[in-house]
């Protein structure tokens with residue numbers, strides 16, 4: 104299977120702090136990959152580097168054969184990386200369906216002229232977007248709440264909506280930052296099924312940060328463990344989780 108994401112020698116410093124140092128990873132198309140490690144190890148910083156929030160001090164990031172190092176967030180999203188956030192970031196004052204449509208806007212284009220004058224092209228595109236957004240909402244069993252305000256959804260559903268919105272941008276790689284944070288065990292189980300479903304039915308490649316070891320061992324095929332900004336272990340999930348160094352530094356906490 105071909106590599107979708109290849110990262111070499113990625114690093115960044117904040118003042119004197121080496122937040123990420125010599126980070127490397129290869130993620131194959133269709134893989135479900137986990138990034139784990141103690142608090143402050145540099146996991147979210149890796150996501151911020153991959154999505155252009157921070158520019159790396161060194162290193163190369165290649166997505167599907169294209170060098171995306173140093174591109175802006177919006178350019179990286181267009182190149183095919185979408186993400187969710189540890190603290191959910193939705194358009195809380197918009198409806199559920201409009202949140203998904205906001206993601207779709209990347210791919211459906213009408214001119215401002217058509218939009219203002221409400222010309223036929225505008226209506227056709229609006230209709231197509233509504234249809235596509237409803238399809239996505241059905242996947243996440245949110246279709247009955249399409250007209251609710253995003254802010255009024257329960258927490259677990261807000262997390263799902265954030266994933267739906269990210270998928271609406273039609274990414275090649277989906278980054279999930281602690282998708283199970285704040286969920287109860289039932290919601291987490293359901294989320295695991297949703298993530299698997301997305302991978303299988305959208306041909307998606309997924310990289311996720313997670314502290315919930317049940318989720319990690321349940322769905323991730325390979326893992327990278329970060330500790331103090333450096334890779335502590337990397338490889339097949341079963342092997343990594345049984346690595347004595349990983350148990351001492353992280354799992355035994």
Ligand SMILES: Nc1ncnc2c1ncn2[C@@H]1O[C@H](COP(=O)(O)OP(=O)(O)OP(=O)(O)O)[C@@H](O)[C@H]1O
Nearest residue numbers: 117120122140141142143144145146147148149189
């Ligand atoms: N913009 C920034 N400026 C200064 N320091 C930062 C910045 N962003 C992150 N850091 C520092 O970099 C280190 C790594 O932080 P990061 O948030 O990536 O860790 P993490 O592994 O995601 O932790 P957690 O599991 O708690 O979310 C921390 O020491 C953090 O304080």
